[in-house]
Amino acid sequence: MADRPAPLFRRVAIIGSGLIGSSLALAIARCGGAGEIAVADRDAAVLARAEALGLGTSYHATAAAAASGADLVVACVPVGACAAVAAEIAPVLSAGAIVSDVGSVKGSVIRQMQPLLPDPRRLVPAHPVAGTEHSGPDAGFAALFDNRWCILTPPDDADPEAVDKVAALWRACGANVEVMPADHHDLVLAITSHLPHLIAYNIVGTAADLETVTQSEVIKFSAGGFRDFTRIAASDPTMWRDVFLHNKDAVLEVLGRFSEDLAALQRAIRWGDGDQLFDVFTRTRAIRRGIIAAGQDTASPDFGRRPAPEGTAPAGDGPPPAERQAS
């Protein structure tokens, strides 16, 4: 232990103990990235659960209490709550403290937090592109960010040393770090994350409202594709409400394109244009291959959620094929 290098940060304050906050606390503990991990949650029951799980080294009912004495404060709250966190921590921030977040929208976070902070150049917004459909402190795990991307969107005038330190922490937590402008982040994530969630929520809602198909039928026969959408549509409602309210322009842009493209498919179905359908359905396979080649998903059928058989040869207690052919 004597040879262990000094941690990157003396005290990291994690504001909010949801899936991402609790996973970040565990990941920082795993890599030894901080001397202290001060965990805050304004919900007393959640905070008690965070303490019972041993997520940090101290537990605080307010963001200000956790942020006091911290050299890094990470807001792990719904995007719509970032301004309130900035306002609360600003009076107690140590000189030189870095402020960051984990929100899925970055332009809005900068607009909300930067004007309220004593040292706006030490705001380093971050977005770990990782998560599950589960919420709350019990859902957190240290490996959540392993080999996932974490996107940093420092404003042009951000302090390079602060950016480097936040990047180093995320790398130590297992993530790969990418830096890009906030507005570009918001457009990329609109198509890779926000629109998929909106569509998943929407189709599950549409199914629930059908008068001619019962909910039990929807559930029973969901293996045909629908169940994949329900996983995404089980994500945290508060977080996602805020994503759509705070990334309105980019979401409306990609949603408009999606709807146009869907109308073209609808027309092809109505008019029986099989060639057009076949062309669209063929070229989408290439993107899947790219995602698997990039290590962003498993190639196992059905995400590997069904155990694959030992082999493809006939199994069980029947006679082998040659015998049966002779019978």
Place this chain on the structure above:
Amino acid sequence: MADRPAPLFRRVAIIGSGLIGSSLALAIARCGGAGEIAVADRDAAVLARAEALGLGTSYHATAAAAASGADLVVACVPVGACAAVAAEIAPVLSAGAIVSDVGSVKGSVIRQMQPLLPDPRRLVPAHPVAGTEHSGPDAGFAALFDNRWCILTPPDDADPEAVDKVAALWRACGANVEVMPADHHDLVLAITSHLPHLIAYNIVGTAADLETVTQSEVIKFSAGGFRDFTRIAASDPTMWRDVFLHNKDAVLEVLGRFSEDLAALQRAIRWGDGDQLFDVFTRTRAIRRGIIAAGQDTASPDFGRRPAPEGTAPAGDGPPPAERQAS
């Protein structure tokens, strides 16, 4: 072996060696449901592969050759090819032979096949609600139907004994059997399977066409939700083209509702109506819970595709929390 009961069928002909046909051949072999399994594929390379994999007991270049002498013929072909299969096998069918299929659309299959068969009352259409995004004989496995639903849609005048025998075979192959009218099947599957596939294909196409976001960015940051859609959008294009062409009315009906609902969400985003978004996002969680409770999906985060950690306590080589708090 002497005590083994006689198989349900003397000779089953599997017409088409794709994912479903090859899995059905393996599942029948596993349960000993047939004395012979005659495998046909009009594609010589696919047929050779089926033989190399040992999927059946005999291999045939034509549907007629496989169907000769069979007491059950199962068309495992895209829905649009069912009429051609019926026309080809009709002249060679044994007296009393049952004809079935595995298509994802049932009304069209009945309309295509029934008029061409010598004994229309022995047509028992079936749809195993199971599959993966992979195609071809190598993708097949005997356990594909285990604990999945297989829906039979016998016409009103179908022979009850034929229906019972087909149901018994599917149960022996691991499936749970449900019987319903073809038109109701086509509406239920339009929402639980066909619309999800159409939407997945569509969003992947929309993403590929964005000028402002590169394809490599879409791939890199797909973990935010998009990659789930790409799995579904990697499904067999021919099969899915035929599904949409042959279930046009039901798909257009649910697609119309989906688009209306999506327009309402779009309006809520544009006007900043967070309460409406929150309400929709909250009630969709209940359907996910129903699917997990019904055993139709795993409750593991991310379908279990990321290995879960050993526990949620901080791990790795850092000091335990108590020590760090004291430092």
